[in-house]
Amino acid sequence: MRCWAKLGGTRLGPEEYFAQGGRILARLEYDVGDEFLPLGGRGISRYAMHICNAGSAAPEPGGTPLVEAGGMLFKLEYLNPSGSFKDRGAFTGLPPTPSDVVVDSSGNAGISFTLYGRAAGHRVTVYTPRGVSEGKRRLLELLGAEVVFARDREEAHRMALAAGGVYVGHWLNPFFLVGVRTIAYEVYEEGVVPGSVIVPVGSGSLLLGLYMGFRDLMEWGLVDDLPRLIAVRAAGHDELFGIGGHCTLAEGLMIPSPPRGPEIRRAVRESGGWAEGVEDEDILKALKWSLKKGFIIEPTSASAVAVALRLRDRVEEPVLVPLTGSGLKRSETFLNK
Amino acid sequence: MRCWAKLGGTRLGPEEYFAQGGRILARLEYDVGDEFLPLGGRGISRYAMHICNAGSAAPEPGGTPLVEAGGMLFKLEYLNPSGSFKDRGAFTGLPPTPSDVVVDSSGNAGISFTLYGRAAGHRVTVYTPRGVSEGKRRLLELLGAEVVFARDREEAHRMALAAGGVYVGHWLNPFFLVGVRTIAYEVYEEGVVPGSVIVPVGSGSLLLGLYMGFRDLMEWGLVDDLPRLIAVRAAGHDELFGIGGHCTLAEGLMIPSPPRGPEIRRAVRESGGWAEGVEDEDILKALKWSLKKGFIIEPTSASAVAVALRLRDRVEEPVLVPLTGSGLKRSETFLNK
Numbered sequence: 061m062r063c064w065a066k067l068g069g070t071r072l073g074p075e076e077y078f079a080q081g082g083r084i085l086a087r088l089e090y091d092v093g094d095e096f097l098p099l100g101g102r103g104i105s106r107y108a109m110h111i112c113n114a115g116s117a118a119p120e121p122g123g124t125p126l127v128e129a130g131g132m133l134f135k136l137e138y139l140n141p142s143g144s145f146k147d148r149g150a151f152t153g154l155p156p157t158p159s160d161v162v163v164d165s166s167g168n169a170g171i172s173f174t175l176y177g178r179a180a181g182h183r184v185t186v187y188t189p190r191g192v193s194e195g196k197r198r199l200l201e202l203l204g205a206e207v208v209f210a211r212d213r214e215e216a217h218r219m220a221l222a223a224g225g226v227y228v229g230h231w232l233n234p235f236f237l238v239g240v241r242t243i244a245y246e247v248y249e250e251g252v253v254p255g256s257v258i259v260p261v262g263s264g265s266l267l268l269g270l271y272m273g274f275r276d277l278m279e280w281g282l283v284d285d286l287p288r289l290i291a292v293r294a295a296g297h298d299e300l301f302g303i304g305g306h307c308t309l310a311e312g313l314m315i316p317s318p319p320r321g322p323e324i325r326r327a328v329r330e331s332g333g334w335a336e337g338v339e340d341e342d343i344l345k346a347l348k349w350s351l352k353k354g355f356i357i358e359p360t361s362a363s364a365v366a367v368a369l370r371l372r373d374r375v376e377e378p379v380l381v382p383l384t385g386s387g388l389k390r391s392e393t394f395l396n397k
Numbered sequence: 398m399r400c401w402a403k404l405g406g407t408r409l410g411p412e413e414y415f416a417q418g419g420r421i422l423a424r425l426e427y428d429v430g431d432e433f434l435p436l437g438g439r440g441i442s443r444y445a446m447h448i449c450n451a452g453s454a455a456p457e458p459g460g461t462p463l464v465e466a467g468g469m470l471f472k473l474e475y476l477n478p479s480g481s482f483k484d485r486g487a488f489t490g491l492p493p494t495p496s497d498v499v500v501d502s503s504g505n506a507g508i509s510f511t512l513y514g515r516a517a518g519h520r521v522t523v524y525t526p527r528g529v530s531e532g533k534r535r536l537l538e539l540l541g542a543e544v545v546f547a548r549d550r551e552e553a554h555r556m557a558l559a560a561g562g563v564y565v566g567h568w569l570n571p572f573f574l575v576g577v578r579t580i581a582y583e584v585y586e587e588g589v590v591p592g593s594v595i596v597p598v599g600s601g602s603l604l605l606g607l608y609m610g611f612r613d614l615m616e617w618g619l620v621d622d623l624p625r626l627i628a629v630r631a632a633g634h635d636e637l638f639g640i641g642g643h644c645t646l647a648e649g650l651m652i653p654s655p656p657r658g659p660e661i662r663r664a665v666r667e668s669g670g671w672a673e674g675v676e677d678e679d680i681l682k683a684l685k686w687s688l689k690k691g692f693i694i695e696p697t698s699a700s701a702v703a704v705a706l707r708l709r710d711r712v713e714e715p716v717l718v719p720l721t722g723s724g725l726k727r728s729e730t731f732l733n734k
Binding site: 102103116117118119120123125127129136139141142143175176178179195199202203204351352353354355356386387388389 | 439440453454455456457460462464466473476478479480512513515516532536539540541688689690691692693723724725726
């Protein structure tokens with residue numbers, strides 16, 4: 061598959077896009093092809109015909125379990141090699157040749173880019189808020205990232221953009237979305253066509269990746285409709301849908317106005333979906349429910365569970381809930397909240 | 398499949414064994430059947446015809462990736478639902494009816510038994526050394542275990558045996574081995590017949606489970622020989638093979654004289670294998686190598702990598718290395734060592 065970063069009237073392939081430094085908010089464009097052509101194997105390389113720009117020596121992401129609980133279907137993205145769905149995007153979101161790459165992250169994306177980046181011979185610098193959980197910070201260092209602290213998530217973004225090297229952060233990098241699409245393919249291959257998907261939205265790369273993946277399946281004539289995409293936002297940290305409140309626990313969702321905001325709103329609207337907010341008490345209740353079911357996830361991921369439990373009798377079935385990030389990374393701080 | 402705990406001349410099924418309190422060192426016996434009958438799916442339930450006494454509502458273990466690196470094959474057991482291969486054994490090692498269960502563990506087994514135990518309606522008490530890593534302790538509590546501290550691993554074992562309830566710890570519990578066998582089945586189904594397997598040995602349940610799994614494949618006429626089983630021991634904490642030294646990092650292997658010692662030695666000898674010791678410097682070097690390859694594992698697991706790197710040109714290929722436990726659980730203490 062060929063893919064491009066689309067900016068107004070021009071299109072840049074991955075090589076050109078990253079050669080320019082990668083600091084441009086671009087849309088992902090690709091030739092979807094005539095049919096779905098999964099290969100062998102179980103990881104993301106099974107979809108080699110539908111991804112571009114991939115390749116790292118680290119264990120490939122994908123092939124995560126799909127599990128029923130409480131009448132809903134959970135996709136265990138937290139069992140990816142570094143413990144989050146971001147592994148899929150990092151796998152397809154790195155420059156094709158070894159470079160100095162910079163990324164801004166509240167934790168998981170930095171860990172994914174470090175894992176796949178280091179294994180592919182990149183130098184990796186991660187700009188992260190000072191408040192990042194201790195477990196995540198240590199892990200970044202262990203994996204060989206240079207870690208630079210910022211006051212908050214927004215400052216981390218500004219610092220990463222101002223630094224030298226190639227910016228790969230998923231706030232802007234369109235090639236990140238290429239890998240995330242494969243979640244939809246895997247669900248389809250398990251024989252499931254979701255009626256609704258409950259998706260945590262920070263910068264929106266999970267929601268947009270899923271949207272594109274289901275669009276691909278429609279293009280190939282394999283599914284008839286988009287599932288309703290229900291965006292989960294941290295109450296009081298949302299300028300996209302205007303959801304007020306006082307959430308403090310969903311650290312990965314506290315991006316009030318992500319660069320791809322208009323794209324996110326359009327995808328949600330087109331799917332017939334809407335947005336829901338979560339507060340800390342919803343998250344804690346959902347986290348407890350999740351742990352009891354055997355899902356070791358982090359609070360940000362439990363946000364989606366909270367909304368799933370709220371809506372389960374009121375939305376189209378089957379209900380799909382991607383569980384985005386592992387609770388193992390931050391079990392040391394979990395109980396201090 | 399039917400299975401029993403064998404004690405001298407008598408055999409007890411799982412129900413009877415656990416009804417007696419589970420405090421007896423018993424050998425696992427089972428009717429292996431005439432042929433290998435994998436079902437659909439990718440988790441351990443694929444082998445429902447070859448396991449007994451299974452069943453928990455938590456996400457099932459198994460189906461972990463097999464990945465090539467440095468000319469060897471790594472089985473990523475750390476990507477099981479709670480982050481270690483022990484999930485397989487806990488899945489098959491619990492009483493068939495909800496009970497008060499007690500387990501002694503340096504961490505991972507306690508987490509696995511808590512995950513699968515709580516989801517199946519058991520009350521779970523975990524006896525663990527005071528020095529257990531902070532991340533593991535918090536996780537046990539989050540998952541709903543009652544945690545009781547002991548001076549060291551041996552005292553934890555004595556306390557668990559002296560407590561009320563049903564003892565399920567894998568030092569004695571034969572049904573734990575039932576699930577571990579499936580690692581061998583999965584490797585075989587990926588088309589790999591290992592010449593050697595490098596296996597970390599603490600209480601020996603991984604080595605014995607692999608031994609039995611490969612024996613089953615031989616019984617079914619699918620493989621000709623046992624792979625050489627190379628036991629990895631913490632130097633200075635080994636009365637099984639007499640390996641001296643001063644290892645401090647491989648916390649999961651520091652069981653000098655495990656109850657199944659004679660069984661372990663017999664399996665190693667029968668396979669034409671032997672034992673190797675590791676020191677801290679081997680482990681740290683192997684951990685660095687592993688992280689660079691994208692394997693986020695804990696020091697105990699890196700012990701096997703250390704021996705694999707030491708022996709890789711001198712043992713029968715293909716060389717299989719199970720990577721037993723996730724590094725995410727203890728990234729907070731990693732760098733303090």
